Amino acid sequence: MNEIALLEWVRGTGFQIATVVLVAGVIIRIFEILMLGRKKNLAEAKGSEFSSGMRTIVSRSVPESDSFKRSAFTIVAGYIFHIGLFVTIFLFAPHILLISELTGLGWPALPTPIVDAVAVLSIIALLAILVHRFNNKILRYLTTPGDLFIWFVTIAPLITGYIAFHRIGMSGPMLLAVHILSVELLMVVLPFSKLTHVFTIFMARWYNGAISGYRGVQS
């Protein structure tokens, strides 16, 4: 298979397979979670589930001062690469073209040099997080090969995207093919790993808040 044939495969069949797995995986998992159901709560409701849930979505996205003091590095680096992933995925012009072709929705892109800088920051943050993980005894003890795999799957599209944009190390078709392939790997792994939080995080936060709201306690 030559490089162009590989590129055509990842843009065609490969992307189709990855999309089917992603969409099917995420929908099945969300339906399963929603249908789990809870035992009927016989206690009288002492507050609103909905508003407490919504409040918690916001409050749990902002670090508490105590926990920030304890693990400032994890929180800052975590924010950097999460925001970085958002910016590189959703505010880079070629990616917006893809999204608008698939969904009909489009929005203005950030200037490419800004996206480029954000990508570099995100890569540095993810590398620092890995180093931190190995330098910290407890984190190292808790780390499984699965965690490293998820780290790899997350950083790979950033690195391949960076070298594809700057055209480092491989031919044009190969760079693009490798980048798209790394994204397809992420798409396939996402529904079946802790990366599912992309779709479940706000649902989970709302639910946590709703439980507290029902009980009339602060979440």
Add this chain to the structure above:
Amino acid sequence: MASHSDKEKTLGDVLRSHGVSRRSFMKYCATTASMMAMSPAMIPMIAEALENAKKPSVIWLSFQECTGCTESLTRAGASTVENLIFDSISLDYHHTLQAASGHRAEEAKEEAMHENHGKYLLVVDGSIPMDNPGYSTIAGISNYDMLMEAAEGAAAIIAVGTCATYGGLPKASPNPTGAVSVSDLIKDKPIINVPGCPPIPVVITGVLTHFLTFGALPELDDLGRPKAFYGQSIHDRCYRRPFYDKGLFAETFDDEGAKAGWCLYKLGCRGPTTYNACATTKWNNGTSFPIESGHPCLGCSEPEFWDGGGFYKALSIPTADVGETVLYTAAGAAAAGVALGALNRATKGSANKAHEKVTLEDLEK
């Protein structure tokens, strides 16, 4: 067609008789040396080799093609030294250019093949149909038979144009004639691929010059293309590249961005994945190249370029029809999710039913 007496002349003699000055000849040698990334010290060597080269016999076979490649190489315009060098080979057989026709033409080919066995250059444009030989025949001979017979005695084969190099338009899905490229069929001869739809004229003359100078083919990439011409992508040499780097894109063919010369990525430009010399050599005697005229690169010198999605869709857009796939997948997955959820609830329900309560008495037993 070249006469027999012409064949005794050297290339230098022929060029001089065409009124090519020493200055323009040396300029051509210098351009060729720089285009092919050779050291300036090679220029006299190229000049000497070309000066003394005997006109090599070239047999040109055209199969499933549109004659665009020949048009490109022989197109009208200011008479260039490249054209004259092209004129100065002994082109013993070429459907479009030869005066002879019918049996006489075929005889000329047979004669050239016989006389120069093992030494002639075989140039091929067009793909070869493998489904039914009747799809394309010349003098009742199938393209496949003609190619194999001519290839047998060739010193080297130059596949000119995307059809001969990768199958091109005839091979585009669904490939009704079962078209294949020259290198799909011939494995035991040196083949040089000069793709493009059509290829740049100076690329073919550059390859010929290299062959005349060194008696060997130039260095090739993994797709069999001369690295000197196909070593860099259009994108890397594009004068609009700074706009790509800044993220300034033309949105339509006539918006302000297009007028200001912004990058054509969003309009489907294949520059980033296409390797060719258009951005440096340019077309029409160095006038411009497609991107300079405001049109995105189509990627015509790459394999499968007809099937690489719409020409006007950006490279980042998948070629697969994902929209419909997603709808069906989502519907199927929702049904599967509900079914799995119901199954989980049933399991939970039956576990609850089967649950036996442990009493204090049980524990005290």
